Amino acid sequence: xxxxxxxxxxxxxxxxxxxxxxxxxxxxxxxxxxxxxxxxxxxxxxxxxxxxxxxxxxxxxxxxxxxxxxxxxxxxxxxxxxxxxxxxxxxxxxxxxxxxxxxxxxxxxxxxxxxxxxxxxxxxxxxxxxxxxxxxxxxxxxxxxxxxxxxxxxxxxxxxxxxxxxxxxxxxxxxxxxxxxxxxxxxxxxxxxxxxxxxxxxxxxxxxxxxxxxxxxxxxxxxxxxxxxxxxxxxxxxxxxxxxxxxxxxxxxxxxxxxxxxxxxxxxxxxxxxxxxxxxxxxxxxxxxxxxxxxxxxxxxxxxxxxxxxxxxxxxxxxxxxxxxxxxxxxxxxxxxxxxxxxxxxxxxxxxxxxxxxxxxxxxxxxxxxxxxxxxxxxxxxxxxxxxxxxxxxxxxxxxxxxxxxxxxxxxxxxxxxxxxxxxxxxxxxxxxxxxxxxxxxxxxxxxxxxxxxxxxxxxxxxxxxxxxxxxxxxxxxxxxxxxxxxxxxxxxxxxxxxxxxxxxxxxxxxx
Amino acid sequence: xxxxxxxxxxxxxxxxxxxxxxxxxxxxxxxxxxxxxxxxxxxxxxxxxxxxxxxxxxxxxxxxxxx
Amino acid sequence: xxxxxxxxxxxxxxxxxxxxxxxxxxxxxxxxxxxxxxxxxxxxxxxxxxxxxxxxxxxxxxxxxxxxxxxxxxxxxxxxxxxxxxxxxxxxxxxxxxxxxxxxxxxxxxxxxxxxxxxxxxxxxxxxxxxxxxxxxxxxxxxxxxxxxxxxxxxxxxxxxxxxxxxxxxxxxxxxxxxxxxxxxxxxxxxxxxxxxxxxxxxxxxxxxxxxxxxx
Numbered sequence: 001x002x003x004x005x006x007x008x009x010x011x012x013x014x015x016x017x018x019x020x021x022x023x024x025x026x027x028x029x030x031x032x033x034x035x036x037x038x039x040x041x042x043x044x045x046x047x048x049x050x051x052x053x054x055x056x057x058x059x060x061x062x063x064x065x066x067x068x069x070x071x072x073x074x075x076x077x078x079x080x081x082x083x084x085x086x087x088x089x090x091x092x093x094x095x096x097x098x099x100x101x102x103x104x105x106x107x108x109x110x111x112x113x114x115x116x117x118x119x120x121x122x123x124x125x126x127x128x129x130x131x132x133x134x135x136x137x138x139x140x141x142x143x144x145x146x147x148x149x150x151x152x153x154x155x156x157x158x159x160x161x162x163x164x165x166x167x168x169x170x171x172x173x174x175x176x177x178x179x180x181x182x183x184x185x186x187x188x189x190x191x192x193x194x195x196x197x198x199x200x201x202x203x204x205x206x207x208x209x210x211x212x213x214x215x216x217x218x219x220x221x222x223x224x225x226x227x228x229x230x231x232x233x234x235x236x237x238x239x240x241x242x243x244x245x246x247x248x249x250x251x252x253x254x255x256x257x258x259x260x261x262x263x264x265x266x267x268x269x270x271x272x273x274x275x276x277x278x279x280x281x282x283x284x285x286x287x288x289x290x291x292x293x294x295x296x297x298x299x300x301x302x303x304x305x306x307x308x309x310x311x312x313x314x315x316x317x318x319x320x321x322x323x324x325x326x327x328x329x330x331x332x333x334x335x336x337x338x339x340x341x342x343x344x345x346x347x348x349x350x351x352x353x354x355x356x357x358x359x360x361x362x363x364x365x366x367x368x369x370x371x372x373x374x375x376x377x378x379x380x381x382x383x384x385x386x387x388x389x390x391x392x393x394x395x396x397x398x399x400x401x402x403x404x405x406x407x408x409x410x411x412x413x414x415x416x417x418x419x420x421x422x423x424x425x426x427x428x429x430x431x432x433x434x435x436x437x438x439x440x441x442x443x444x445x446x447x448x449x450x451x452x453x454x455x456x457x458x459x460x461x462x463x464x465x466x467x468x469x470x471x472x473x474x475x476x477x478x479x480x481x482x483x484x485x486x487x488x489x490x491x492x493x494x495x496x497x498x499x500x501x502x503x504x505x506x507x508x509x510x511x512x
Numbered sequence: 513x514x515x516x517x518x519x520x521x522x523x524x525x526x527x528x529x530x531x532x533x534x535x536x537x538x539x540x541x542x543x544x545x546x547x548x549x550x551x552x553x554x555x556x557x558x559x560x561x562x563x564x565x566x567x568x569x570x571x572x573x574x575x576x577x578x579x
Numbered sequence: 580x581x582x583x584x585x586x587x588x589x590x591x592x593x594x595x596x597x598x599x600x601x602x603x604x605x606x607x608x609x610x611x612x613x614x615x616x617x618x619x620x621x622x623x624x625x626x627x628x629x630x631x632x633x634x635x636x637x638x639x640x641x642x643x644x645x646x647x648x649x650x651x652x653x654x655x656x657x658x659x660x661x662x663x664x665x666x667x668x669x670x671x672x673x674x675x676x677x678x679x680x681x682x683x684x685x686x687x688x689x690x691x692x693x694x695x696x697x698x699x700x701x702x703x704x705x706x707x708x709x710x711x712x713x714x715x716x717x718x719x720x721x722x723x724x725x726x727x728x729x730x731x732x733x734x735x736x737x738x739x740x741x742x743x744x745x746x747x748x749x750x751x752x753x754x755x756x757x758x759x760x761x762x763x764x765x766x767x768x769x770x771x772x773x774x775x776x777x778x779x780x781x782x783x784x785x786x787x788x789x790x791x792x793x794x795x
Contacts (some may be wrong), residue, residue, distance in 0.1 A: 081528050086534075089534075093542070207514055208513075208514050208515040210515075211515030211516050222516050224519060224520050224523050266545050268542075268545070269542050269543075269545060273539060276531055276535040284524070500786075501786035501787065503690075504764070504781055504787070504788035506685060507653040507687075507762075507779060509653075
C-alpha cells in the first residue's frame with residue numbers, strides 16, 4: 001500500500017479512537033431549549049452551513065466541471081458564493097421566529113404547521129427522501145472513487161467499503177460529530193483545498209501563465225460561454241447554473257433546520273459575513289484547479305478525479321493522505337447526516353404519523369435503520385453499475401429540492417396569503433416540472449435549465465393557487481397573527497424587545 | 513488581464529463583488545436584529561444547563577437569575 | 580410533588596427525585612375531564628415569580644409605569660424520564676444525566692423542553708378550577724398525552740445521545756404517565772406617560788413577551 005493509504009488509515013483510526021473513548025460534552029443541541037443556552041458562534045455557524053457544500057461535490061463535481069467546461073463552470077460558483085448569505089438573509093430570522101411561535105422542531109414539521117394539512121407532510125416527505133437519496137448516492141460515488149484512487153483497489157470494492165463505513169457509522173448512533181466535528185473537518189478541507197490550489201498554480205507557473213496555456217488548448221475554455229464558444233451559448237443553462245446553488249440551498253431541509261436552531265438572530269448577521277468571506281476563498285478553488293488540470297494532466301479519462309490527481313501530483317505524500325482523509329471524512333459525515341435525516345423522515349414524518357401512531361421507540365429506531373439499509377443498498381447497486389457523474393447527481397437533486405421547496409419556505413415566512421392548496425400545488429408543480437424537464441431532454445433543445453423551469457413553475461403555482469383559493473381555504477387566524485408577529489421588529493421599540501422570549505407567544509391567553 | 517478575456521474577468525470578479533455588497537447591505541439593514549436575541553446571561557429554568565438537568569432533589573426554583 | 584405521607588399543604592416538601600409524577604392519588608386535585616368519563620389529575624406548577632416581580636419586569640421596560648398583573652395559566656404535560664446508559668460490553672446500565680430528566684411539553688403546541696430543575700406542584704387555586712373547563716378536553720386527551728410523552732422521549736434521547744460515547748446504548752424509561760400541569764404566567768397590563776402595553780411574564784423565569792404596545 002502506498003504512503004497516502006497509510007496516512008488515510010492512521011487518520012481514521014486516530015479519529016475513531018478518539019470518538020470511541022471520549023465522551024463528548026460539546027455544544028448543546030438546540031431542540032427543546034427555550035431560553036438562553038449556548039449558541040454556536042457565528043464562525044462555526046457559517047462553517048456548518050457551508051460544510052453542506054463541502055462534500056463530494058466540491059472535490060469531484062466541481063473539478064470535473066472545470067476540466068470539461070473551462071471557465072463556464074464558474075457560473076455555478078457565482079451562485080454558490082452568495083448561497084450562504086442569501087439563505088441567511090431571506091430565511092434566517094423569520095424562519096427562526098415563526099418556527100418558535102409555531103413550536104416546530106423539524107423543517108418538514110414546520111411546513112405542516114404553517115400550512116396545516118396532513119397532505120403537506122405526505123407530499124413533502126417523499127420528495128425530500130427522493131432528493132436525499134440522490135444526494136447520498138452522489139456521496140457514495142465520490143467516496144468510492146476517492147478510495148479507488150488513493151488505495152488502488154477496484155471501484156466496486158472501494159464503493160462497498162465506502163458504503164459499508166458510512167452505514168456502520170450511521171448505525172452506531174450516527175452522530176459522526178462525536179468523532180469529527182464539522183468545524184475541524186471544514187478547517188482540514190479548507191486548508192487542503194487552498195494548498196492544492198497554491199500547488200497547482202505553482203505547477204502551471206502562475207495564474208496568468210496557466211490561463212494562457214489553457215487558452216492554447218481551446219480558447220473558448222477561457223470564456224464564460226462553454227467550450228463551444230459564444231455561438232453555442234445556452235443562456236438558460238447559465239441562469240440555471242447561477243440559481244441552483246444560490247437559491248437551491250434554501251430548499252434543503254437539513255440546511256433550513258439550522259435556521260430554526262439559531263438562538264440569536266444576530267448570529268445570522270455575523271455568520272453571513274463569515275460565509276461570504278469563506279466562500280470567496282474556497283468555492284472557486286476546485287473549479288480553478290479543475291481548469292488548470294487540463295495543463296498538468298491533459299489526458300484524464302475520468303475528469304471527476306481531476307482534483308484528486310492534481311493533488312497527488314503537486315502535494316507531498318503525507319499531505320495527500322491527510323487531505324484525502326479530510327475529504328473522505330466530509331463525504332462520510334454528509335452522507336451520514338443525510339441518511340439519518342432520511343431515517344427520521346421515514347419513521348417519524350411518514351410511518352409514525354400515518355401508519356402507526358403509537359409506535360414504540362424501538363420500532364421507530366428499526367424503521368429508521370431499515371430505511372437507511374434500503375437506501376444504502378439501492379444506492380450501491382445504482383452507483384456500482386454505471387455511475388452517473390457526481391456533479392450531475394448533486395445538481396439534479398438540488399434542482400428538484402430547490403424547485404419543490406424554495407417557494408413554500410420563502411412564502412411561509414413572507415406572504416400571509418400562502419395557503420395549503422397553494423403550497424401543495426407549488427411542491428407538486430416544482431417537482432414534476434423540474435424532473436420532467438430533465439428526463440425529457442428538453443434542456444438541450446431549448447437551452448433552458450430545469451432549475452429555471454422548476455422555480456418559475458412552482459412560484460407561479462403558489463401565487464396563482466393561493467390567490468384563487470383564498471376564500472375556500474383561508475389561512476388560519478393563528479398563523480396570520482404569527483406572521484404579523486414575525487414581521488414585527490420595527491414598531492416595537494428595540495429597547496423593549498431586548499430579551500423578549502418568543503416562545504411565550506404560544507402561551508398568551510386568548511383574551512389578553 | 514490574467515490571460516483571460518475581458519468578459520470573463522468582469523464576470524468572475526464582478527459577481528462576487530456584488531455578493532460582497534449584498535452581504536454588507538444585509539448586515540447594515542439587519543442591525544436591529546440583535547434586539548431579538550434572548551437576554552444573555554439570564555437563563556431560566558427551562559434551559560439547557562450544562563450536562564442536563566439536576567434530577568436529584570434540590571430546591572426546584574431553577575438556576576436562573578431573574579433580571 | 581406530593582409525598583403521600585405528608586399533610587395536605589406540603590408544597591414545600593422537596594420532591595422525591597426518583598419518582599416521577601405517578602404518586603398515589605390523594606384525590607383533592609382531581610378534575611373531571613370534559614366528558615366526565617375519567618377524573619384525571621391537574622396539578623399546578625409552583626411558580627417562583629410573584630405578581631410584584633412581574634410588575635417590576637414590566638416597569639423595567641416601561642419606566643415609571645402603573646401596571647397590574649393578572650394570574651394566568653398555560654397547560655403543559657410533565658414527563659419524568661429515567662435515563663440509563665450502557666456501554667457495549669457491560670450488562671447493566673448506569674443511570675445517566677442525574678438519573679431522571681424532567682421534560683415539560685407545551686400542551687397547545689406540542690413543543691418539548693427540558694427543565695433543569697425538578698418541577699414542584701401545589702394545589703390548584705380557585706380561579707384555576709373555574710377555568711379548568713377550558714383545559715378539560717386536553718386533560719382527558721390520551722392521544723395528546725401520548726404525543727407529549729413521545730416528544731419528551733425523543734427530546735431526551737437526542738440530548739443524551741450527544742453526550743455519550745459512540746455506540747453506547749441508551750435506555751429511557753418513563754416514570755409513570757405524563758401529568759397535566761398548569762404553568763403559571765402573569766399577564767401584566769399597564770401604561771406610562773408614553774406607551775400602553777400588555778406583557779406576558781413567565782412565571783418560572785420571569786422572561787417576558789410583548790403582547791401589544793401602543794404609543795399614547
